[in-house]
Each structure stands twice: as structure tokens, then as C-alpha cells.
Amino acid sequence: MSETWFITDEQAAQQALEAWREATVVSAFQAHQALDDTGYIEAVETVIADPATTEKTxxxxxxxxxxxxxxxxxxxxxAALELTAAQVDELFEYALTIEA
Structure with missing residues (x-):
């Protein structure tokens, strides 16, 4: 007797979200503009100026x-801005709509 495996709609949606997250890329302009448009740019610049922020970042x-x-x-x-994964997803979704 063979077993049949099914994934639920919820599992499929989670897998699709994870794949989207792995594949999504925005330009630096789109990222900076999205952060500015949504009121996060000053907070990001504060984090960047913080000596505790890594040089690589x-x-x-x-x-x-x-x-x-x-x-x-x-x-x-x-993490520094205490954004949820869903909030970061929304920022990327918005950034993808921005054209230079």
C-alpha cells in the first residue's frame, strides 16, 4: 500500500511566500524610495549611523x-527597526511598483 501525501492550501501558500521572499530583489533606488515614502528612511539612517551597526551593513x-x-x-x-516579516514583505511589494 503506497502512501499519498497532500499539502494543504495553507502549506502551499507558505511555500509560495517563502519562494517569493527568496526570489524578490529591488533596486537600491526602489528600496530607498519605498523607505522614504513609508516614513522609515530616517530610522534606517539612524541605524546606519549607529556604531553598533556592522561595517558590512x-x-x-x-x-x-x-x-x-x-x-x-x-x-x-x-530587526533593528522591529519590523515584522509581513511589514518587510509589504515594503518590498511597494518597492516593486516604483519606477525611476
């Missing part, structure tokens, strides 16, 4: 040409 903020949703820089900044 500072360099990435200042030099990266794109930001990946699941990158260490994004995750570090999101």
Missing part, C-alpha cells in the same frame, strides 16, 4: 545596487 546600505528580500542586510535592518 553600512557598506551594503551605501554601495549596494540592489537589495534581496532575504539578504543579511535587509534582515538586520528589519
Amino acid at each position: 553600512r557598506r551594503a546600505w551605501n554601495m549596494a545596487q540592489e537589495f534581496r528580500r532575504m539578504s543579511p542586510t535587509v534582515l538586520e535592518l528589519a
Whole structure:
């Protein structure tokens, strides 16, 4: 007797969300503009100026040409700003709509 495995709609949605998070990339302009439009840019700049912020994160903020949703820089900044995963997703969704 063979077993049949089914994934629930909820599991499928979670897998799709995780795949979207892994694949989503925005330009530095889109990221900066989305943060500015949503009122987070000053908070991010405060985090970047904080001596406790890693040099790698500072360099990435200042030099990266794109930001990946699941990158260490994004995750570090999101944690510093106490943003939920859903809030970060919303910022990326919004950033994807911005054109230069």
C-alpha cells in the first residue's frame, strides 16, 4: 500500500511566500524610495549611523545596487527597526511598483 501525501492550501501558500521572499530583489533606488515614502528612511539612517551597526551593513546600505528580500542586510535592518516579516514583505511589494 503506497502512501499519498497532500499539502494543504495553507502549506502551499507558505511555500509560495517563502519562494517569493527568496526570489524578490529591488533596486537600491526602489528600496530607498519605498523607505522614504513609508516614513522609515530616517530610522534606517539612524541605524546606519549607529556604531553598533556592522561595517558590512553600512557598506551594503551605501554601495549596494540592489537589495534581496532575504539578504543579511535587509534582515538586520528589519530587526533593528522591529519590523515584522509581513511589514518587510509589504515594503518590498511597494518597492516593486516604483519606477525611476
